[in-house]
Amino acid sequence: MKQFGGKLLFLDRSDINTDEIIPAKYLTEISKEALKPYCLEDLKLPDFDAKRDLAGKSAILTRGNFGCGSSREHAPWALEVNGINLVIAESFARIFRQNMYNCGMLAIELPPAQIDEIFSSFKSLETEVSVDLNGSMLQFTAPGHAPYRAAFRLTEFEAALVKSGGWVQFAAERY
Known part of the structure; x- marks a missing residue:
């Protein structure tokens, strides 16, 4: 099973779409590794620089409707190859969320009030x-700050996909 958690990247915006996660012009790449340098390159946020801000991060905190737009596995792959295997948001586009679990990654939803408090x-x-x-x-957790805890829910199937490492491994173990 993958390790989840680590340094947090704050993306304070709703409706971050799959073209902003990985631009469509890179969908011809044939390996996940080839997607690595282009992750979040088209994301427009004040003072955000993908090359600088993504380095060393392994989780994202964001707002609602993360992963909207075109349904493509490349978006979770681009995050994963950059060390991101956990995204915490108010909500996710349905297909993006399932693609995260299919890749053995976590897409955790928290209520907007909790997301606001964490931000x-x-x-x-x-x-x-x-x-x-x-x-x-x-x-x-952060130095000099009291820890903040938040409960989340996964379906039994989502938890099984994550613990197996994704859909392919889950199917190989059971079928």
Whole structure:
């Protein structure tokens, strides 16, 4: 099973689409590794630079409707090859969310009030998030700041996909 959590990248915007996660012009690449340098290159946020800000991060906190737009596995792949295997948001586009689980990654939804609280408490700090998958709990920590805990829910099937490492491994174990 993959390790989840680590340094948190704050993307304070709703409706980040799959073209912003990985531009369509790179969909001809034949390996996940080839997508790596282009992840989030078209994302427009004040003071955001994908090359600088993505480095060393392994989780994203964002707003609603993350992964909207075209349905493509390349978007989760581009995140995964950059070390991101956890996205926490108010909501996800349905197909993007399922593609995350199919790849053995976590797409965790939290209520907007909790997302607001985490942004306001931690956005300006070097923040890490840890995941207790069996206890369905996230913990956000930053130096000099009290930890913040948030419960989440996964369906039994989502948890099984994540624990197996994705759909291909899940199917190989059972069929």
